[in-house]
Amino acid sequence: MMKKRLFCSQASIQIENTVKNTNLSKKWRIKQVKKSNFSQVLEEMKPHISNSDFIAVSLQKTGSYSSPWQRVLPFDTPEIAYLKAKRSSENFQLLQFAICPFTLRASKLTAYPYNFHLFPRDELKFGVPSYTFACQTSYLTSMARLGFDFNSCIYDGISYVSRAQESSMKRHSGNSMLRANAVQALPATSVADAVYIERIRSRIKTWKSACKDSKRLQEDPLVKALRKVVLGEHGSRPCLDVDVCSERQVQLVLELMKEHSDDIVPLLIPTKRGGIQGLRMVLTSSKEDKILFEKELQDLEEGQVKNIRGFREVIDLISASGKPVIAHNSLDDFAFIHSKFLSSLPRSIDEFKHSLSSYFPYIIDMGHLMNEFNPSGTMNNMPAASSFLRNRFFAPIDIDIPLKGTPDEMNEGKIHGHNVLQISHLFAKLYSIVKRGQQHINEDNSLVLKNFANIFDPCSSPLENFDEDVRISSGSMIRLSCDDIVFLWGFRSGLSAGDLKTLLCRSHEAFSAEFDVKLVDKSCAVVAFRQPGLAGAFINAMGSGGACHEGLMELIAEGLRSANYETYKCVCNMSKWDSNLADSLDQVMMSADQFPVDSYERSPYEIWWDDNTVLNLDDV
Template identity: 55%
Template sequence: MPSFPMVWRRFLCTQTSNFSFFNQKPAAVRRPQWPIKQVTKSNFVDSLDEIKNHISESDFVAVSLKNTGSYSSPWHRILPFDTAETAYLKAKYAAERFQILQFAVCPFSIRASNKLTAHPFNFHLFPRDELKTGMPCYSFSCQPSYLASMARDDFDFNLCINDGISYLSRAQESAAKIQIENPVSNDYVTQSPSSRSVADNVFVERIKSKVGHWISACTRSDTRTDDALVNSLRKLILGGEDYGSRPSLNIDVCSERQVQLVFEMVKSQYENVVPLTIPAKGGGTQSVRVVLTSSKEDRDLFKTELQDIEEEQSKRIRGFREVIDLISASRKPVIAHNSLNDFAFIYSKFLSPLPSTMDEFRSSLHSAFPDVLDINHLMKEVGPLSKYNNLPSAISYLKRNFFAPIEIEIPQKASIEENKNHGHDAVRISELFAKLCSILKITHDNGPSSLKRHLNVFNQGSNGFLDEGDDISIWTHNPKKISIDNLVFIWGFRGGISAGKLKNLLCNSHERLSEDDLFDVRLVDKNCAVVVFWKSGLSEWFLAAIDSGEELRELAAEGFMGAGYEAYRRVCKFEVLGADLADSLAECRVLEGGEVESDEVYWNSELMINFDDL
């Protein structure tokens, strides 16, 4: 029982209200079993009200996603030498291809510095084409290793595919509304009464008399009790039909202008008539339907009925996005782990297609989620944590080094059946956040101000993207920022060589490189390495030398190739990121030809290191 003391400790410090400790299998001891509400299509509507209340009552919302993959090749990961821009491009690439299968949302509050009240939900998603419009997505990529690891966690793929909740992004919703023909009672904004032409007046008069005729016929039939045959005949002649229990009449229109005229006329002339637009296929208005209500009360009733129908329809269209909208509308700080990746996914699936630059992404994400907080960023405040960039190791690091007991209270009841209880990461994130707040002395009372400086730092694992420039920090023992100008990508060496050997090789290749501590080498993948020169200017010489093959003849003869950071940037913008960075860089050079040089001159002058910043 080597693991017993650990469990005991957790039992003491994170006692949950219905933490069933004794009937768990040994394997489950490692991960706590919090009661997390599992939401699928069947219980989505009920859960929506519940989570709505919890979000509005909580201080924070933690989110965590389970995707079908993240990166396909080692270099597709966000690496320490990525700038904000290239990191975003990589995150975008992943978000556009892979799919979210689980979305855990945990609204939580921290009371009295160590009491965490959480309401975790785990939503199962599947991008089913519910409306037969080819949305939300035509296809998505999967990485077998991701699916296999989900399978090991007893993820139920059948449940997910059969009963997962579908969704449409905001952009897709507006596109879908056009495709689904549904009467809309949008109150036509009465534009400034523009001068009516003669044709307009003729049209209005014609419609007015038609509607008047129809109304009088309808009301007359109310007083007399005719037999069904007469009624239906009248209907046939008048061209009216029933809309629900109320009589209605369709008026054909040829333009949006006429729609407006009909609306104006009806509003001014007939109090108890409600006009609706019937959308045409592919946008525009096909006709206007006027519905006769019996009284003012009935009219209001009818209008609310319409609104309800519309709301219902929208809900069906939005699906899971409703939850995203709730979080967004609450303006509560959203806590995530690896926020750049997660929010790239959230943005592309639930808002709109991802913009092409980081800046656009940042600003439009900001309008939807004003406060995003990355756990990784907070982690950096308490220690050199680049190694602890996964949740369990971060938690265990904090456990070892700090005393910050957190009492987790989960008031809700949910099944904690082991194989059906997913979405723990969201609770872990909130736990970690509470711990960090307690360590960093961020309390809710001074929350807004003390949290502010941690917000919206899109922080991926190791690199902070707050810095706008292209200076990056490379590795552990040398935490100084260097300009990306000093980076050179090399390839063409024998696969499987170690970084140390490669460095030796370079050192011995030329006397200018033989000095100590002049540069460092790291492998990106097995065929490509990045060389960082600690002194500026050397990278340009190196690139030129390796290209011309004169000064670095031996390397060139061995097939060594080199490229500057600009080539890497271009490669990150490719439509398809190649499997092998070396191949992509080589392809990029072929495509761009000699252009690289001219650019270099430009960005060299711009991007000197600012030593004052260091």
């Protein structure tokens, strides 16, 4: 009903199509952010994020997959798609991260686009973490054609660490003092504890007396300097270092320091391996001086933390804002975001969703939003989607970009980060159309877009009464069970999908009914049977060596092998990421006794087959 109401008249279509395309992308100016201007831009963008309606993101990576079959394919279940996205994020790296907070008022889009140039490095020389990553030449070539400066990225790119890495670096840092937290109630002390406490109490009492006596004396400068060496000094304040041999002793000393809480501030002295080697007692001159010293410590810690976080400060700002985040490929993009800026990715997609929701509660995937207008799923890129909308709906959007900066900051003449503006512009069109179809709903963005949020399946939707289904396309879309899919390898090198289909037609009666053949890579093909039960009959015939099927026996003799969909799932679950899918399937088949293929749970999701994203080697 919504589509019928929103389809514009032919006259309005013609009016919009007659408006000259002024090539807005040439006028779009995106602020380029590097290490040299990062601190300034961070303060500038804080109000833009807090006052925005939505935040669009676009990532530029060093690659996505090492072999054709390792990318997300139309017949992948959500679990498999997640495992592939997980592998990609763990192997490749981010070099650009574009962010665009924007507001949408009627048909006016006010955008604040920033493109951050990233390069991971060990800024503080902690040795944690150690960065290595792969590169896909086609990705780097594409960036080079757009004028990307790799030297500038390496030397002036912004570094970053994840939340988990930050915690690890704090534990392993021996370069800074740490404020001691309040000690919890200790269990009953032993005789040894009592002796240790009295020894430290006496030492602290003697030290404080000596410090106070030195303040009353008018000493010779040389004597005064020697006294500072003997008594110790932290900045301009006297200090005393107390060595400890265990966590128990740390707690005992901190409990003792409650007696001196008016004028002494205890600091922990960490080791390089993450333990505590001692405590430093810093003596302040008054209550006001104690407050001032604690404020100095807090500022120092915040400065150190900011240096450690780097670009993750921006991720934390977006997370804290709670604003809806718009992405073009949310599963892949947020696998990278989780891996690089939060923590290591969990094993399953359900754990991933749960973990991510605590940081980003509202994520909208442009692909799923486009499916509302084009269920065939052929709009897999932004230019095609924009053209589709322009020809069918009247939804003009004016873009205003108030950002200002130097020519170098705005990177005039280049298009680094322009994808994030295209996402924002396309989303604004879709949002205005969806909102017109839901006029009974108020201005609350979450209500208007609630059906499109937090969907991470690859162009899929949950099913109520179906097992895992896939869609196989040969000009039309149909739904098939994963039980009707078979993987084949070991056929003659150089065979096209059409040639293989011809050979199969003569090999077994299962191929007398309608079926499709697609090459996944040069070593392996996937066969989809339209009629239920035929895949199982073919697999059984292969297992019997092709008995009673002369054509099939010949193919088996030439090396043809087969596997069902569960074997393919095992390949991904067991991380058998060989360059050829055939090699990975062989490994799993050989270890089938140890890893039974039916041990993995079935998940009730619908999976879409999109010819535009399937590698068809017939066309290569």
